[in-house]
Amino acid sequence: MEYPGNLFVVAAPSGAGKSSLVKALLELDARLAVSVSHTSRAPRGQEQHGREYWFVGETEFRAMAGRGEFFEWAEVHGNLYGTSRAGIEARLQHGEDVVLEIDYQGALQIKQLFPYAVLIFILPPSWDELRLRLSRRGDTEPEVIAKRMVNARHEVAQAQHFDYIVVNAVFDTAVFDLKTIVHAQRLKYAAQRRNRSAVFLALDLP
């Protein structure tokens, strides 16, 4: 399946900073569009239907999955999450670059469907910092934090299957790392499409 738009997948354990980093990246890069996932979980804090997620509930989610409406979906921390075909297919076909913020299970499914997708794993600088960020975020119950910290150990082990690993210690450095990955992929992909070396493209040589 060849689509002109690039596909970037960002995954990380809860609390590592993926939502904040993707938000900052989108503010710096007008060509990037984020995919809004569907989920069965209830909204958290200030989250709004159609902004952070399409909050559809379990019955509707499973009905959508049964109709094949997701490119990928997974159960994560006891809730269902999925990327709808309708949400990204047209954008990719129109050449837009799309960012998916999903878990490692979804990332590996996407890589199967779109081999040219770029998988980026965000790591926290330490377990203590991860726990601190989750509790400081203030919208996740202590028992949910504990569950996500347990899951994080297995999730982090999946980073080996990703194309890039970004350690989110200093936020601005991690944003710059993401920008660099996106820029390098655009050069490489454009060169492939035009059968020209990325160097010539970068220097705009004939």
Ligand SMILES: Nc1nc2c(ncn2[C@@H]2O[C@H](COP(=O)(O)OP(=O)(O)O)[C@@H](O)[C@H]2O)c(=O)[nH]1
């Ligand atoms: N497979 C998959 N995972 C998703 C999707 N949307 C969100 N997730 C993941 O579900 C997990 C929980 O997300 P969320 O409930 O927002 O908690 P957070 O990780 O603390 O922001 C995170 O790892 C997300 O990356 C999706 O469409 N598909």
Ligand SMILES: Nc1ncnc2c1ncn2[C@@H]1O[C@H](COP(=O)(O)OP(=O)(O)O)[C@@H](O)[C@H]1O
């Ligand atoms: N580099 C960083 N240093 C300190 N705090 C951070 C950093 N990156 C993110 N945070 C904070 O950590 C918390 C979790 O970030 P968030 O983007 O919600 O993570 P995720 O989407 O991976 O669950 C938020 O309060 C966020 O502001």
